[in-house]
Amino acid sequence: MGFNATGNIAHASTSAAQENVLEWVKKDKRRMLHVVYRVGDLDRTIKFYTECLGMKLLRRRDIPEERYTNAFLGYGPEDSHFVIELTYNYGVDKYDIGAGFGHFGIAVEDVTKTVDLIKAKGGKVTREPGPVKGGSTVIAFIEDPDGYKFELLERGPTPEPLCQVMLRVGDLDRSINFYEKAFGMELLRKRDNPEYKYTIAMMGYGPEDKNAVLELTYNYGVSEYDKGNGYAQIAIGTDDVYKTAEAIKLSGGKITREPGPLPGINTKITACLDPDGWKSVWLLKSLCFCALCLRIFTFHKKLHEHIALLICSRHLRVLEGKSDVEAGVCFFYVNLNRT
Numbered sequence: 440m441g442f443n444a445t446g447n448i449a450h451a452s453t454s455a456a457q458e459n460v461l462e463w464v465k466k467d468k469r470r471m472l473h474v475v476y477r478v479g480d481l482d483r484t485i486k487f488y489t490e491c492l493g494m495k496l497l498r499r500r501d502i503p504e505e506r507y508t509n510a511f512l513g514y515g516p517e518d519s520h521f522v523i524e525l526t527y528n529y530g531v532d533k534y535d536i537g538a539g540f541g542h543f544g545i546a547v548e549d550v551t552k553t554v555d556l557i558k559a560k561g562g563k564v565t566r567e568p569g570p571v572k573g574g575s576t577v578i579a580f581i582e583d584p585d586g587y588k589f590e591l592l593e594r595g596p597t598p599e600p601l602c603q604v605m606l607r608v609g610d611l612d613r614s615i616n617f618y619e620k621a622f623g624m625e626l627l628r629k630r631d632n633p634e635y636k637y638t639i640a641m642m643g644y645g646p647e648d649k650n651a652v653l654e655l656t657y658n659y660g661v662s663e664y665d666k667g668n669g670y671a672q673i674a675i676g677t678d679d680v681y682k683t684a685e686a687i688k689l690s691g692g693k694i695t696r697e698p699g700p701l702p703g704i705n706t707k708i709t710a711c712l713d714p715d716g717w718k719s720v721w722l723l724k725s726l727c728f729c730a731l732c733l734r735i736f737t738f739h740k741k742l743h744e745h746i747a748l749l750i751c752s753r754h755l756r757v758l759e760g761k762s763d764v765e766a767g768v769c770f771f772y773v774n775l776n777r778t
């Protein structure tokens with residue numbers, strides 16, 4: 440913004456810059472990366488998610504100096520799927536899930552079969568399979584060992600079985616406007632249910648049946664919710680954390696972590712709160728989650744196959760056709776020379 444005798448010109452250049460960053464948001468190719476929440480027993484949750492919900496354990500990360508461990512689970516590798524990041528804080532075995540968190544959605548081809556498996560494994564079913572009230576989609580609700588609700592939705596094959604994060608909000612239009620303007624999300628669907636006194640809005644970066652979506656629920660007359668301390672945040676990929684933070688500020692969001700490098704990991708981050716206080720974290724999308732970049736190295740007798748399972752296509756070429764020893768050498772070589 441240049442100096443001038445009248446504020447109008449300065450104002451015009453500022454608003455032009457603001458318009459530019461809001462326009463940039465619509466062009467930034469964003470993706471929901473993972474959802475983060477706290478659990479009281481990591482192995483108990485991993486067992487339930489892998490045996491009852493068919494997820495894979497993608498990686499674990501122990502940070503003893505900060506007394507917590509993460510575990511990442513999902514239906515495919517992190518560089519192409521929306522996944523779950525569990526957090527276990529040493530010595531904390533229980534959390535208050537609060538009233539604002541609703542559920543995670545899992546798309547399955549046969550809800551009844553999945554519910555029967557969960558029952559056989561001793562899981563808790565809180566709503567038997569059947570058409571959703573006021574609709575036709577067959578759903579069921581279950582609870583995981585910590586009490587987090589999972590909605591099972593009957594759908595055909597999908598690239599993204601982990602398909603929803605449902606949060607309750609106090610003003611649906613305020614939230615829709617915020618997620619459209621600040622996050623560049625699209626309003627994929629809005630459905631009012633006067634009979635059951637609620638309205639939902641599906642927000643996301645692509646069609647509901649192929650992408651994870653943020654399901655915002657407004658219950659008539661309820662303007663705020665206790666958020667508890669279990670649910671943490673959603674992480675979203677962006678090409679520029681600085682412009683992302685600017686757009687969030689311009690849209691009335693609160694930046695809780697100024698944009699900048701994340702010490703120790705080669706990426707950049709910013710964090711914000713939406714109008715209801717729900718947190719999102721933004722990570723530079725070029726961050727690669729594959730084994731080579733995450734420096735996960737294991738002296739595994741099937742080293743090559745093990746790393747290949749965790750590796751993204753960008754690096755897989757490096758290991759193709761190599762023996763375990765060669766793979767190990769490549770692994771270190773690529774890491775030492777990572778761009």
Ligand SMILES: C[C@@H](O)C(=O)SC[C@H](NC(=O)CC[C@H](N)C(=O)O)C(=O)NCC(=O)O
Pocket residue numbers: 541544566570571572590592603605607635637639654656658
């Ligand atoms: C679209 C699908 O993913 C849903 O989650 S709709 C499920 C429906 N939701 C609500 O009722 C929301 C309002 C509720 N008061 C709340 O705050 O959760 C639901 O849970 N239906 C229950 C049923 O038995 O159909």
Ligand SMILES: [Zn+2]
Pocket residue numbers: 542544590603605654
């Ligand atoms: Zn739902």
